[in-house]
Amino acid sequence: MAHALVVDDDAFTLEALATVIKDEGLTVGTAGTLKEARAEILRRTPDIVFIDLQLPDGFGPALFGDLEPRAGVVFVVITGHATVESAVDALKAGAADYLVKPVNLQRVTAMLGRLPQAGDLKAEIGALRGELRRMGRFGSMIGTSPAMQQVYDQISRVAPTALSVMLVGQSGTGKEVAAQTIHQMSARHKRDFIAVNCGAISPRLIESEMFGHERGAFTGADRQHQGYFERANGGTLFLDEITEMPIELQVKLLRVLETGVFMRVGSTREMITDVRLIAATNRDPELAVQEGKLRLDLYHRLNVFPIDLPPLAERDDDVELLAQSFLDELNTRHGMKKHFPSGVKDMLRSYTWPGNVRELRNYVQRAHIMSRPESDSTAVVPIQISLSTPAASSTVTIPFGMSLDEADRLLILATLQQCGGVKARTAEVLGISLKTLYNRLLDYRLLGASDDDKEVGAEEESDA
Template identity: 55%
Template sequence: MPQVLLVDDDPDTIGWMTEFIRAEGFTVGSVDSLRAARIHLTRSKPELILTDLMLPDGQGIELVNEFEAGELPELVVITGHASVESAIEALRAGATDYLVKPVDIERLRGILQRVPKTEHLREEIGELRNELLRLGRFGHILGNSPAMRKVYDQMARVAPTSASVLLVGESGTGKEVAAQTIHELSRRKRQPFLPLNCGAVSPQLVESELFGHEKGSFTGADRQHQGFFERANRGTLFLDEVTEMRPDLQVKLLRVLETKSFMRVGTNEAIATDVRLIAATNRSPEKAVAEGRMREDLYHRLNVFPIHLPPLRERGTDIELLAEHFLAELNEQEQANKRFSPEAVAALYAHSWPGNVRELKNYVHRAFILADEVIEAELAPEAFLQPAHSPVLTIRIGTPLEEVNRRVMEATLLECGNVKRKAAEMLGISLKTLYNRLAAYNAGKGGSEDGADGLEDYDDEDDAPEESRRARR
């Protein structure tokens, strides 16, 4: 049987928790101090340690120092309501989760159910490290540069825990891919992974998407709808562009993180949820807090374990590795054997890649279509060859303004490597406005008004509206 060590100086807590954990199929050892716990650990190696944060002779989190790197069992701290911030610090120090007194039985049961999988996760992470050495791949992520190796180390450390993760990086650096890799290395891997782009969904719909709604709660709510927190229970919820969320929704998100419960729109009934949250932003979160775009208390709750994803221009030979990988995929799909010339490879390194990995993938696809057998340097976008000059778009006098707007938008998208967020910034409009105009232009070509038939417009997976991504699936 798996073994649990309880560390608490409250006899009542030890009593009921011991009885409950045994009923769940574990053997239980219990001690009442940090010193006694250290002695116990010299005699046995439990799969789970449940420790009160504040003990008579120190803090329970100090037990992480009793284990070598990579050998720490799941360690969960138990704290009172007044010490939630201390629990966050414990997660940063190496704890895998925390419980708030009075302990919620279902939360404790969920932690116990994850325990037997710990060893498998360590083996899986070890296999990924071996694959990285052989192939330059870590889960879904390709790259072998020192900057990315640092990211992999951080991901391997945080994945087996339940700590919230904040991914920070420019648009196109692969934040959703990183989030999915963390999920698949966690104890929640067999449960749902649901992504939601907070910046690409109408502000009026975000609350319903997150928390769900009851039938009749607002105009058009003709049936009950389960939100992401309900559908992702026991799994992982990925909130991209979290700094774009309305302040009132940030308050509700913070409440979910603190209480592990939420309410559907149109009801006051609380629903318990056990969701691991991974958030992402392409902004500086500290700057977003300073500008009032993000609540400081929410930032600290999400920033338990921050990971910075480096831009492609800082990843050295990963540029060539990724380009060759994308080209190999296209060769396999099209039964071709195209290759880059040495001059084309040199051009890859000369470009700054403002759209990062997404821009590189789009470029390789375009060059593949245009090339015969060898992709030459002249197939590089004009920005590669003349970085100091912007392309010129010629428009005949008298062209209808709607047509002018459409052509300028499409040309700007092409210039940005189809990175829609960068195109929106260059055009001086919001990302949502850009999506709406693209949908309208597509509708004019025969697509639907809501853009559902024009999914080719949304080929930037990280930036696509959630409605379009669901339609794709």
């Protein structure tokens, strides 16, 4: 039978927690000071510890050190003043979650219900680290670059807790994939992960979608509807583009996060939810606060543990790994065994990918679709330069000792990229004929001798 320890100098909180824990079938020990808690630990090692942040004889999380060598102990901090600083301090000290006084007893019940899973999380995270070393994968995420290693370290730290997470990154950097990985590595992984794009829901319907509605609550509400908070109960709710949520709804979201209580639209009955919230934005969240797009109090509540996702331009080592993974998926789906020709690999390495991982995935899909059915390699299709982002560098670096042929190749490929893959324009910029350009690209294995290529060569010869 699992054993809990409650450490608090407030008699009411101590009694309420002990009663709930006993009702859930656990044995429980109680203490009002660190000294008493240490004596309880000597009697029996607990599986879960609920401890007040401030005790008469010291800082509550100081007790963590007494149990740190013993695997599987879950720590939950209790505080009368929920602040970003106290939450972060508790997390750094080793807490898995924190409760705000007056304690929400339904949340305590939910924590106890997840207790059997929590002890295995460290082993699961260790297994993921092994998979990263072998295959370059970390949960649903792919990449071994230093920038991503830092992200994995942060996820490993925060995933086993119940704290809110704020993911910040450009569009296409994989924020939803990161949120899924956090969910997979948490004690909630057997429950639902629900992703919501706040910018894709009509402002008129977003409250109903979030909290649900009763039949007849408004025109068209012909039946009762469960909202995302109700459906995600016990699991994880991912709110993408949180700054697109209407300000008036952000107030209600804050209340749910602080109390775990909400009401369906058209109802006066409060409902309890136990949801782990992960939010994301492609904006600078502090700038969004200044612009009135994000409430300051909600930002502080969500930003307990921020994680910045790096753009693909800062992940050079990961481009080929990601591209190969996308190609493997397509090959499996279509029963093929296509590979990238050297010309595609050159372009993958030289392009800056302003559209991030999403742009890379789209490119691989185009290269796969455009390939000939009988060919064992993907097609060499030009990368579509984004009109909304600056072009790649307009300079080419030629290191000392490089051969003239290799320098010539680099110059042609860089110019082709600058011209958005338009070969006529590329030939004009380089001051060579279109036929010469095509011949060079054939030499570089960037083209096949298709009928279209032959027609271009024939057309140029007739023009001459």
